[in-house]
Amino acid sequence: MLSYIARRLLLMPVSLLLVLGIVFLIVRITGDPVEIYLGPEATQEQIDLLRSELQLDRPLWEQFAIFLADVLRGDFGTSIQHKAAALPLVVERLGATVELAAIAFALAIVAGVGLGILAAVRVDRPADFVISSIAVAGQSMPSFWLGILLIQLFALDLGWLPTSGRGTAAQLVLPAVTLATFILPNFVLVTRTAILEIARDPFVMAARARGASEGRILFAHVLPNALNPVISLAGLQVGRLMGGAVVTESIFAWPGVGRLIIASVFQRDLPVVVAAVFIVSLTIVVTNLLVDLAQATVDARIRLG
Amino acid sequence: MRMLRVAAIMAGILMTALPAAAQKTLNVGVSVFTGTLSPSGGGYTTLSLVLLTSDGLVRRNADDTLGPGLAERWETVSPTQWRFHLRKGVKFHDGTEMTSADVKYTLDYVLDPKTVYVRKTRIGGIARVEAIDPYTVEIHTKQPYPVLLRGLSEIPIEPRLYRERVGMDGYAKKPIGTGPFKYVNLVPGDSYELEANKDYWDGAPKFDRLVVRQIPEGATRVAALVSGEVQIIEEVPVDLIPSVQRRRDVEIVSVPSSVSMVLTLNQLEPPLNNPKLREALDVAIDRELINKQMLDGRGEILQGQLVTKGTFGFNPNLKPRAFDPARARQLLAEAGYPNGIDLTMLTQSGRYLSDTDIANAVAGMWQNVGVRTTINTLEGAVWTRLDRTKELKPINMIGWFSVGDADFNTVWYTQASNRAYWKNDEFEKLFVAARSTIDPQERLRHYGRMMEIMHDEIPSIFLFGLPRVYGKSKRVKGWEPSSDSLLRLSKLELE
Numbered sequence: 001m002l003s004y005i006a007r008r009l010l011l012m013p014v015s016l017l018l019v020l021g022i023v024f025l026i027v028r029i030t031g032d033p034v035e036i037y038l039g040p041e042a043t044q045e046q047i048d049l050l051r052s053e054l055q056l057d058r059p060l061w062e063q064f065a066i067f068l069a070d071v072l073r074g075d076f077g078t079s080i081q082h083k084a085a086a087l088p089l090v091v092e093r094l095g096a097t098v099e100l101a102a103i104a105f106a107l108a109i110v111a112g113v114g115l116g117i118l119a120a121v122r123v124d125r126p127a128d129f130v131i132s133s134i135a136v137a138g139q140s141m142p143s144f145w146l147g148i149l150l151i152q153l154f155a156l157d158l159g160w161l162p163t164s165g166r167g168t169a170a171q172l173v174l175p176a177v178t179l180a181t182f183i184l185p186n187f188v189l190v191t192r193t194a195i196l197e198i199a200r201d202p203f204v205m206a207a208r209a210r211g212a213s214e215g216r217i218l219f220a221h222v223l224p225n226a227l228n229p230v231i232s233l234a235g236l237q238v239g240r241l242m243g244g245a246v247v248t249e250s251i252f253a254w255p256g257v258g259r260l261i262i263a264s265v266f267q268r269d270l271p272v273v274v275a276a277v278f279i280v281s282l283t284i285v286v287t288n289l290l291v292d293l294a295q296a297t298v299d300a301r302i303r304l305g
Numbered sequence: 306m307r308m309l310r311v312a313a314i315m316a317g318i319l320m321t322a323l324p325a326a327a328q329k330t331l332n333v334g335v336s337v338f339t340g341t342l343s344p345s346g347g348g349y350t351t352l353s354l355v356l357l358t359s360d361g362l363v364r365r366n367a368d369d370t371l372g373p374g375l376a377e378r379w380e381t382v383s384p385t386q387w388r389f390h391l392r393k394g395v396k397f398h399d400g401t402e403m404t405s406a407d408v409k410y411t412l413d414y415v416l417d418p419k420t421v422y423v424r425k426t427r428i429g430g431i432a433r434v435e436a437i438d439p440y441t442v443e444i445h446t447k448q449p450y451p452v453l454l455r456g457l458s459e460i461p462i463e464p465r466l467y468r469e470r471v472g473m474d475g476y477a478k479k480p481i482g483t484g485p486f487k488y489v490n491l492v493p494g495d496s497y498e499l500e501a502n503k504d505y506w507d508g509a510p511k512f513d514r515l516v517v518r519q520i521p522e523g524a525t526r527v528a529a530l531v532s533g534e535v536q537i538i539e540e541v542p543v544d545l546i547p548s549v550q551r552r553r554d555v556e557i558v559s560v561p562s563s564v565s566m567v568l569t570l571n572q573l574e575p576p577l578n579n580p581k582l583r584e585a586l587d588v589a590i591d592r593e594l595i596n597k598q599m600l601d602g603r604g605e606i607l608q609g610q611l612v613t614k615g616t617f618g619f620n621p622n623l624k625p626r627a628f629d630p631a632r633a634r635q636l637l638a639e640a641g642y643p644n645g646i647d648l649t650m651l652t653q654s655g656r657y658l659s660d661t662d663i664a665n666a667v668a669g670m671w672q673n674v675g676v677r678t679t680i681n682t683l684e685g686a687v688w689t690r691l692d693r694t695k696e697l698k699p700i701n702m703i704g705w706f707s708v709g710d711a712d713f714n715t716v717w718y719t720q721a722s723n724r725a726y727w728k729n730d731e732f733e734k735l736f737v738a739a740r741s742t743i744d745p746q747e748r749l750r751h752y753g754r755m756m757e758i759m760h761d762e763i764p765s766i767f768l769f770g771l772p773r774v775y776g777k778s779k780r781v782k783g784w785e786p787s788s789d790s791l792l793r794l795s796k797l798e799l800e
Contacts, residue, residue, distance in 0.1 A: 030686060030687060031686025031687060031689065031690055032686070032689065032690055032693075035689050035690065035693055036685070036686055036689050037346065037423070038421075038423055039348055039423060040689075040692065040717075040724070041424075041426050041427075042423075042426075043425075043426060043429075045418065046421055046422075046425065049418075049419070049421055050421045053421070079340065081340045081341070081346070081347070082340035082341050082493070083340075083341045083343055083346065083474065083477060084340075084341070089493070092493070093493070093494060148524050148525075151524070151525060151528045152528070155528055155532050156528055156531055156532055159532065162532070162534060163525055163528040163529045163532055163534060164520055164525050164528075164529055164534075165495070165496075165518060165520075165534075166495060250521050250522055251522045251524075251525055252525065253495070253518065253519060253520040253521060253522070253525060255492060255493070255494040255495035255519075256494075259494055259521065260494060263340075263494075266684070266685055266686065267686075268686050
């Protein structure tokens with residue numbers, strides 16, 4: 001088990017560095033932060049001045065070497081647009097995104113698994129049909145559209161909730177529901193399928209033959225064994241959740257990292273993009289590790305294999 | 306004893322709570338927000354916020370006219386020497402008095418070659434600044450410099466002592482100025498909170514607090530206005546105008562801006578070096594229809610010239626070429642393309658009001674006369690790069706804004722700007738002549754002729770002066786929406 005964790009931890013920096021290298025190249029090659037910052041009226045003098053200040057006048061490979069050396073020392077550089085160190089800037093905005101994502105994640109898992117169980121128990125009956133159809137429809141509904149619809153209904157027509165912003169619990173409801181809906185259908189469908197599959201296994205039949213109650217079969221036998229695909233799905237969804245947060249934050253004016261990344265990409269503000277991508281990748285890599293560990297704990301085949 | 310203390314605390318709470326309840330707060334929803342409050346960077350988005358806490362020597366009004374700011378009056382001693390008389394008794398928010406030392410400090414710092422300041426070129430013609438006495442400043446320009454006043458309106462005066470103590474970074478974190486509002490708190494990406502400056506030299510604002518919130522998505526911005534969370538929003542998307550007009554407590558207000566939306570044609574290479582082809586493209590566009598459909602009829606159809614009617618340099622004798630598809634087809638044939646031609650138009654998406662819609666409408670109209678048009682939508686950073694290297698061809702759609710003086714947008718048609726996709730020697734000479742005299746009549750004559758040349762040569766097809774569309778609560782009275790996108794909020798009343 002320990003060697004398994006060690007193996008995974010050793011691989012982590014490799015994937016992170018790979019991600020940062022790709023981000024560096026794409027952002028650097030496709031645009032010039034100095035020209036964007038200074039606008040069309042900038043004189044060549046001003047452009048040259050800022051470029052040498054930011055060491056952008058050096059060859060690309062040299063910039064990359066400086067960048068790598070700085071990052072390894074934990075220095076992501078200074079944002080040109082914000083005139084502030086990039087990493088603290090991202091960390092400052094991280095709280096908002098974590099708050100939104102964590103609540104949406106919890107909401108999606110609880111509701112998704114619950115509905116999935118219900119659909120599986122009532123398989124091929126009206127409840128299953130309704131839940132499955134809504135899940136499929138939900139999967140194909142763009143968050144953008146859903147967000148606007150929710151604002152229209154709950155903020156404008158009913159007046160129950162504020163439209164946007166962050167600060168009060170009420171302001172969290174609509175964005176959390178929107179973001180949860182983005183990943184919830186997957187949990188419903190995967191839970192349902194996993195339960196139905198396990199329910200066909202001989203050991204379930206054996207339990208039933210022993211005379212165990214349906215409730216006991218479901219919660220003591222089927223569910224623990226159906227958990228594995230749901231956990232691995234949860235790991236995958238963390239990445240999607242971060243992607244969905246970008247859109248949700250924009251609709252609801254939620255001051256999180258997602259919007260910071262978008263703005264910084266448009267401005268080719270490399271230090272911020274890199275710091276943000278680093279933090280987000282780190283989150284994803286760590287969650288994936290946790291998911292693997294959880295699976296290994298639940299399933300001996302992974303642990304030993 | 307203990308009861309007394311509790312009572313005292315309760316009274317304290319009540320006393321602080323009561324005035325707070327009576328406070329009037331204005332909430333404004335903006336689409337883009339700045340990352341820093343430093344006047345040196347960030348363009349108009351930043352300037353708009355910076356001017357809430359500070360003032361320039363000269364003030365530019367909501368309709369682009371100029372008036373006194375921190376300088377109450379000024380005169381020209383000679384064509385290259387201006388004397389500004391400062392307002393007496395104006396205090397920065399920290400209580401120090403604003404004097405000529407602050408003005409000289411700010412201008413010297415902006416003009417220092419080692420300073421990166423986004424709007425530096427706006428006052429680039431200044432040679433030196435002299436503080437004559439505490440309330441008199443003289444500015445010497447390298448040549449006669451007619452756009453000095455307009456340039457100064459974009460340079461907020463910074464307090465010398467405070468700036469020297471905290472540096473630019475400290476100033477950007479907590480700006481102190483002479484302006485109508487005082488800094489309270491900035492939450493990046495979310496909101497900027499300010500309080501009214503009760504001692505403002507131009508009259509204290511008639512409300513207590515101001516919160517500027519960033520709401521990037523247009524539909525959410527409109528929802529926030531309708532639900533009463535904010536009282537003013539900028540940039541109402543054209544397709545959402547009706548949903549504001551349907552409601553009782555809110556309304557749409559729009560003003561013409563000085564942003565001229567044009568299609569720039571690369572005259573330096575075939576096929577658009579052919580004047581007949583350029584004219585064919587021009588007369589094939591039904592401006593009335595596009596304005597009605599894509600701009601809710603709020604745009605100003607450009608009068609066959611670059612500048613809008615409200616801009617200094619407008620030539621009243623010019624008219625746009627009439628929409629005439631039959632003549633467009635005929636011109637196309639005469640130009641040597643009886644079977645039509647394939648062209649590409651470059652545009653950005655979301656940079657200007659209804660930009661892609663306008664581009665698509667133009668392409669449709671060109672299609673009708675046989676010009677098969679491909680629209681290529683570029684991301685902003687890519688656009689900027691192609692712009693620098695002059696590769697936005699053969700046709701690009703762009704908005705040039707003049708902030709009220711033709712000098713600021715005709716410059717893009719000169720060789721020196723490195724943005725021109727044509728070359729006209731007479732135009733070049735007139736441009737230099739018009740910015741080398743401070744005699745308005747002479748300048749107008751030059752610009753009039755420059756507009757004529759552009760009308761004949763068609764370096765760009767002139768489409769619309771874009772409107773700025775704001776939404777506001779009917780509780781907001783006496784607010785003039787700005788044509789240059791700077792929020793000007795100190796005079797309005799909140800019922």
